[in-house]
Amino acid sequence: xxxxxxxxxxxxxxxxxxxxxxxxxxxxxxxxxxxxxxxxxxxxxxxxxxxxxxxxxxxxxxxxxxxxxxxxxxxxxxxxxxxxxxxxxxxxxxxxxxxxxxxxxxxxxxxxxxxxxxxxxxxxxxxxxxxxxxxxxxxxxxxxxxxxxxxxxxxxxxxxxxxxxxxxxxxxxxxxxxxxxxxxxxxxxxxxxxxxxxxxxxxxxxxxxxxxxxxxxxxxxxxxxxxxxxxxxxxxxxxxxxxxxxxxxxxxxxxxxxxxxxxxxxxxxxxxxxxxxxxxxxxxxxxxxxxxxxxxxxxxxxxxxxxxxxxxxxxxxxxxxxxxxxxxxxxxxxxxxxxxxxxxxxxxxxxxxxxxxxxxxxxxxxxxxxxxxxxxxxxxxxxxxxxxxxxxxxxxxxxxxxxxxxxx
Numbered sequence: 001x002x003x004x005x006x007x008x009x010x011x012x013x014x015x016x017x018x019x020x021x022x023x024x025x026x027x028x029x030x031x032x033x034x035x036x037x038x039x040x041x042x043x044x045x046x047x048x049x050x051x052x053x054x055x056x057x058x059x060x061x062x063x064x065x066x067x068x069x070x071x072x073x074x075x076x077x078x079x080x081x082x083x084x085x086x087x088x089x090x091x092x093x094x095x096x097x098x099x100x101x102x103x104x105x106x107x108x109x110x111x112x113x114x115x116x117x118x119x120x121x122x123x124x125x126x127x128x129x130x131x132x133x134x135x136x137x138x139x140x141x142x143x144x145x146x147x148x149x150x151x152x153x154x155x156x157x158x159x160x161x162x163x164x165x166x167x168x169x170x171x172x173x174x175x176x177x178x179x180x181x182x183x184x185x186x187x188x189x190x191x192x193x194x195x196x197x198x199x200x201x202x203x204x205x206x207x208x209x210x211x212x213x214x215x216x217x218x219x220x221x222x223x224x225x226x227x228x229x230x231x232x233x234x235x236x237x238x239x240x241x242x243x244x245x246x247x248x249x250x251x252x253x254x255x256x257x258x259x260x261x262x263x264x265x266x267x268x269x270x271x272x273x274x275x276x277x278x279x280x281x282x283x284x285x286x287x288x289x290x291x292x293x294x295x296x297x298x299x300x301x302x303x304x305x306x307x308x309x310x311x312x313x314x315x316x317x318x319x320x321x322x323x324x325x326x327x328x329x330x331x332x333x334x335x336x337x338x339x340x341x342x343x344x345x346x347x348x349x350x351x352x353x354x355x356x357x358x359x360x361x362x363x364x365x366x367x368x369x370x371x372x373x374x375x376x377x378x379x380x381x382x383x384x385x386x387x388x389x390x391x392x393x394x395x396x397x398x399x400x401x402x403x404x405x406x407x408x
Contacts, residue, residue: 093369094351097125101343103132109344110148111161112141113327118161121356125347141167148176148332158335159344161200165326166245166393168197173390177330184342187349188366189379192326194390199326200348201357202364204382205246207321208299209291210284212310219291219314223321224254224262227269232290235272235280238407241395242277242295242325248398250320253385256401263405278302285309293321297362300374304362313376317383324384325392326366
């Protein structure tokens with residue numbers, strides 16, 4: 001889905017990464033005690049190093065970085081020192097890693113999530129256990145699904161970690177995802193897992209807007225009301241995977257003809273194209289446009305670099321503009337380490353990891369005892385549509401439609 005965009009970009013990838021590159025053990029952390037002190041005992045913060053003024057952009061225009069303004073993850077930084085919202089943040093709820101089963105043995109993770117976003121928390125988990133040997137191969141989610149399928153029973157992969165539910169569903173549909181135990185899947189709400197995969201963090205579709213130009217009441221709460229009922233300049237990133245998934249959701253919910261009319265409407269209204277959704281949010285903060293269609297965390301990344309930026313988050317209700325997608329993980333069917341694989345995934349749902357996702361990647365935590373960063377509603381307060389997230393991976397018809405109307 002996100003990595004199925006027309007230009008091949010993945011929401012979690014800064015550049016093309018070598019899918020065979022392994023995480024170098026003990027590379028990121030100065031000590032295992034840092035996250036325990038920062039993630040569990042509460043976050044005091046050090047300012048996050050946002051001096052470059054571009055928030056969490058990655059420095060090459062993709063806008064997917066974190067690092068509190070450092071661009072790429074700084075190898076000398078500590079988990080828990082990235083992202084905004086540290087000062088005054090309470091210790092997270094949920095189950096700490098210390099109360100989870102120890103990890104022992106060898107495990108290989110194929111990760112469609114970028115190393116610059118999740119490498120530190122993955123390495124932290126690795127560093128906790130002397131008898132745990134973790135190898136991580138990074139790549140695009142779709143590419144890794146295909147690699148697992150091609151490798152078949154001989155795949156070295158034990159866990160597949162994906163940027164989106166669509167790729168997880170594709171792995172399961174191909175018969176390469178094992179059934180998960182209920183004590184693992186019960187950690188998150190029913191819509192965020194299936195028998196074969198489980199979400200680990202989430203992202204909401206939103207309508208960011210410039211607060212100098214608009215108030216929240218100026219924005220329709222129905223995505224299909226744009227642009228007729230909106231008086232302002234709009235932006236989007238139509239070549240970005242998340243935007244294409246949003247249009248896919250519209251096709252599923254509203255039908256192809258209504259989606260065609262909507263696309264034609266925003267094009268006729270002069271919607272401005274940006275290379276990615278961080279750039280669209282930055283354009284809102286800069287006053288170039290009034291509103292856009294993006295994932296929620298890009299707004300938080302802009303605010304992390306410039307807390308006074310005139311940008312805020314609005315939500316539509318129960319439609320394609322309110323889709324909530326998840327990153328998540330599956331145990332590969334061919335693994336001989338199913339228990340170890342499940343316990344590793346369990347660590348991604350620990351108090352420390354969920355708090356890390358909130359503060360570092362600005363995603364929604366999926367366990368109920370960890371709050372998102374920013375002035376955001378909780379997951380329970382979001383009015384999301386009833387849609388099978390795995391269907392959002394079917395982008396071919398969406399891309400054809402967007403090309404046909406001239407959006408691509």
